[in-house]
Amino acid sequence: MFLGGIxxxxxxxxxxxxxxxxIAIMGVWVAIIRVTPYVLHFLSKEDELKLEL
Incomplete structure (x- = not known):
């Protein structure tokens, strides 16, 4: 009856x-989201963000 819509x-x-x-596009997005904090931490040179042990 309405088979044209299927x-x-x-x-x-x-x-x-x-x-x-x-899947490739999803993998690229996951990689970008996972790498972003490391890149931002590397680019910021503030001493208050670094841990001294």
Whole structure:
């Protein structure tokens, strides 16, 4: 009856390619979020942020 509104399943090759692309983008975002505190700490030269043991 309303079958025009249901999207068709993509081909497996296209689906795997899109999945790999999305996983790569997600990995890049995770890497950026994980590295940002280290970069900000390296760029800041304030003594109050450093720990002396």
């Amino acid at each position: 999207p068709r399943r993509p081909e497996k090759g296209a689906a795997y390619k899109q999945l790999r692309t999305h």
